[in-house]
Amino acid sequence: MAVSASQEAAFIGATLGVPMGSFSLTILLILYSVLYIWVAWVIVTQWKAWTHRKINFYDFLTRSVRSIFLTLVLGFLLR
Numbered sequence: 001m002a003v004s005a006s007q008e009a010a011f012i013g014a015t016l017g018v019p020m021g022s023f024s025l026t027i028l029l030i031l032y033s034v035l036y037i038w039v040a041w042v043i044v045t046q047w048k049a050w051t052h053r054k055i056n057f058y059d060f061l062t063r064s065v066r067s068i069f070l071t072l073v074l075g076f077l078l079r
Contacts, residue, residue: 028078035071042067 003011003020011020018026043064050060 031078032075035074039067039071 008020011023012018015023046055046060046063049055050057
């Protein structure tokens, strides 16, 4: 479906100057940044739990690798 010039101008005005071609990239970059922050949070909290001896090393390793693997799979699917 083609977009008219007035629709494109309205979109650019509503998104604070982001053109339509770059908007999907912007959303994708936001999703990736949230995903990487989540993985860092998982690893740091598991590290703290392991250092305080609340979980064993195998649990720390399993949870960290699982979150990294999920990031890789989602990165492949979202690209």
